[in-house]
Amino acid sequence: xxxxxxxxxxxxxxxxxxxxxxxxxxxxxxxxxxxxxxxxxxxxxxxxxxxxxxxxxxxxxxxxxxxxxxxxxxxxxxxxxxxxxxxxxxxxxxxxxxxxxxxxxxxxxxxxxxxxxxxxxxxxxxxxxxxxxxxxxxxxxxxxxxxxxxxxxxxxxxxxxxxxxxxxxxxxxxxxxxxxxxxxxxxxxxxxxxxxxxxxxxxxxxxxxxxxxxxxxxxxxxxxxxxxxxxxxxxxxxxxxxxxxxxxxxxxxxxxxxxxxxxxxxxxxxxxxxxxxx
Amino acid sequence: xxxxxxxxxxxxxxxxxxxxxxxxxxxxxxxxxxxxxxxxxxxxxxxxxxxxxxxxxxxxxxxxxxxxxxxxxxxxxxxxxxxxxxxxxxxxxxxxxxxxxxxxxxxxxxxxxxxxxxxxxxxxxxxxxxxxxxxxxxxxxxxxxxxxxxxxxxxxxxxxxxxxxxxxxxxxxxxxxxxxxxxxxxxxxxxxxxxxxxxxxxxxxxxxxxxxxxxxxxxxxxxxxxxxxxxxxxxxxxxxxxxxxxxxxxxxxxxxxxxxxxxxxxxxxxxxxxxxxxxxxxxxxxxxxxxxxxxxxxxxxxxxxxxxxxxxxxxxxxxxxxxxxxxxxxxxxxxxxxxxxxxxx
Numbered sequence: 001x002x003x004x005x006x007x008x009x010x011x012x013x014x015x016x017x018x019x020x021x022x023x024x025x026x027x028x029x030x031x032x033x034x035x036x037x038x039x040x041x042x043x044x045x046x047x048x049x050x051x052x053x054x055x056x057x058x059x060x061x062x063x064x065x066x067x068x069x070x071x072x073x074x075x076x077x078x079x080x081x082x083x084x085x086x087x088x089x090x091x092x093x094x095x096x097x098x099x100x101x102x103x104x105x106x107x108x109x110x111x112x113x114x115x116x117x118x119x120x121x122x123x124x125x126x127x128x129x130x131x132x133x134x135x136x137x138x139x140x141x142x143x144x145x146x147x148x149x150x151x152x153x154x155x156x157x158x159x160x161x162x163x164x165x166x167x168x169x170x171x172x173x174x175x176x177x178x179x180x181x182x183x184x185x186x187x188x189x190x191x192x193x194x195x196x197x198x199x200x201x202x203x204x205x206x207x208x209x210x211x212x213x214x215x216x217x218x219x220x221x222x223x224x225x226x227x228x229x230x231x232x233x234x235x236x237x238x239x240x241x242x243x244x245x246x247x248x249x250x251x252x253x254x255x256x257x258x259x260x261x262x263x264x265x266x267x268x269x270x271x272x273x274x275x276x277x278x
Numbered sequence: 279x280x281x282x283x284x285x286x287x288x289x290x291x292x293x294x295x296x297x298x299x300x301x302x303x304x305x306x307x308x309x310x311x312x313x314x315x316x317x318x319x320x321x322x323x324x325x326x327x328x329x330x331x332x333x334x335x336x337x338x339x340x341x342x343x344x345x346x347x348x349x350x351x352x353x354x355x356x357x358x359x360x361x362x363x364x365x366x367x368x369x370x371x372x373x374x375x376x377x378x379x380x381x382x383x384x385x386x387x388x389x390x391x392x393x394x395x396x397x398x399x400x401x402x403x404x405x406x407x408x409x410x411x412x413x414x415x416x417x418x419x420x421x422x423x424x425x426x427x428x429x430x431x432x433x434x435x436x437x438x439x440x441x442x443x444x445x446x447x448x449x450x451x452x453x454x455x456x457x458x459x460x461x462x463x464x465x466x467x468x469x470x471x472x473x474x475x476x477x478x479x480x481x482x483x484x485x486x487x488x489x490x491x492x493x494x495x496x497x498x499x500x501x502x503x504x505x506x507x508x509x510x511x512x513x514x515x516x517x518x519x520x521x522x523x524x525x526x527x528x529x530x531x532x533x534x535x536x537x538x539x540x541x542x543x544x545x546x547x548x549x550x551x552x553x554x555x556x557x558x559x560x561x562x563x564x565x566x567x568x569x570x571x572x573x574x575x576x577x578x579x580x581x582x583x584x585x586x587x588x589x590x591x592x593x594x595x596x597x598x599x600x601x602x603x604x605x606x607x608x609x610x611x612x613x614x615x616x617x618x619x620x621x622x623x
Binding site for chain 2: 157158159160161162164165168169171172173174175176177178218219220222223224225228
């Protein structure tokens with residue numbers, strides 16, 4: 001059977017009700033919450049490229065973990081956190097250094113490939129790590145995501161304003177006594193966490209569309225940081241859940257549909273903005 | 279002759295202590311000494327400019343005053359405490375404020391951050407805080423723009439939002455790094471007007487890093503000038519010496535005395551070095567002024583015909599005229615501080 005199948009799946013409702021779909025929906029909710037909140041800060045800090053690079057820095061960790069028989073998320077998380085703390089310690093300016101970030105990104109991706117070729121199981125996992133496999137998320141992973149979200153919200157409740165101030169207006173915040181070094185390390189560390197939980201959904205290559213794009217869309221449509229974070233989370237959630245539903249109806253990879261929905265929202269918002277400013 | 283600074287001292291600071299005291303202060307960046315042997319104090323209630331060439335350490339001086347950069351020698355006291363310990367009493371407006379803000383932040387929220395941005399924990403914005411932010415924005419004249427995003431505002435309006443943000447927590451000292459850079463003349467004038475009003479109505483001590491003093495001259499009490507690696511402080515009439523300014527800026531600078539006060543001008547870019555600049559005596563300039571007020575529409579042209587020496591250096595002269603009318607217009611905005619200073623002279 002070599003012809004391309006692109007038929008409508010009439011049993012899509014049944015497909016959606018299987019257990020792995022439940023996990024995918026709950027994971028999507030957790031990811032949307034975390035990505036929505038952190039996406040705003042990522043844009044405000046001009047650190048979108050650094051965030052993207054963190055996912056790639058996690059890649060050799062992920063494939064290395066498979067090599068050693070450890071969970072993918074553990075390796076990914078450790079490498080992303082290591083990279084995050086390094087960038088964070090170097091200061092906010094460091095996360096804006098595009099050439100250094102890009103170079104590290106390329107090297108890390110290469111290293112990830114190298115590790116994956118050292119064992120057949122890592123090689124098999126490679127595509128899932130690069131492009132995501134939201135349908136294979138386990139119960140344990142979902143639990144981990146939920147715990148991360150609770151921690152994230154708890155930390156945010158404490159540092160929200162100083163983090164916002166230092167993100168938007170670092171010099172004044174510093175003069176006013178906000179510990180900007182701590183804020184910077186904290187931001188990068190949380191970012192590493194968000195990436196660790198978002199990679200299983202869309203993979204390291206497409207993560208930009210889940211962390212940064214919805215936040216950019218929300219920034220166009222709202223005018224306060226908090227509203228922007230809420231809308232960003234909603235857009236992220238609609239993208240993920242929409243991706244799951246559509247990929248149940250049509251034989252398409254969920255990652256593709258998730259990224260497409262997220263991008264469409266952004267294009268529409270950009271269009272509305274352009275019309276508004278005419 | 280009583281200067282404005284002396285009067286302000288009496289009127290506004292009963293405690294009478296200076297706002298900033300430098301004692302043998304010096305600062306390094308790496309191994310390079312930026313400046314040292316700073317020995318001066320700046321009176322409370324004054325408006326002071328920090329002037330000097332690029333790289334002389336003007337911004338560095340502000341960072342030192344905020345305690346963000348350590349001194350390698352001497353001491354620096356700000357508002358009665360060592361630098362860095364009194365920052366809650368300082369409003370700081372850094373250079374190029376908001377030029378790279380990439381967010382949806384509105385003017386009002388930006389101002390509110392000046393009030394709530396340092397607080398850890400959950401603090402919903404209170405009505406009182408909003409009122410405070412509103413008050414600061416009314417003062418700087420951006421109240422009607424409070425729902426605009428920063429990215430939608432012009433440079434001049436953003437600058438005034440930044441000043442409102444610095445004001446909102448009720449500081450005693452306001453520090454602005456190049457507040458007039460990249461602003462057009464009207465916006466520069468408005469910013470200077472806000473500063474003069476703050477100083478006059480609230481008795482706020484103000485420090486401004488500036489390249490071009492002309493716009494600020496009407497409101498300045500003194501200047502810290504960074505010269506040959508040493509900061510000096512002088513009252514305005516002392517600093518406005520052509521030789522000093524020429525040395526200070528590393529290019530030829532002339533001081534022209536007019537009925538509106540002193541202004542200094544630099545030669546046009548295409549002027550040869552050996553040309554004698556076109557300088558006017560005060561009484562001569564008073565003549566221009568007369569024409570100017572009588573017949574404003576044709577004044578610039580009339581002046582040139584009447585007084586330019588053989589039309590040899592029209593470009594240079596044009597610059598003098600434009601500087602003069604700028605300062606005049608600044609005054610026309612009318613605040614008592616200026617007028618008092620004028621009376622003093």
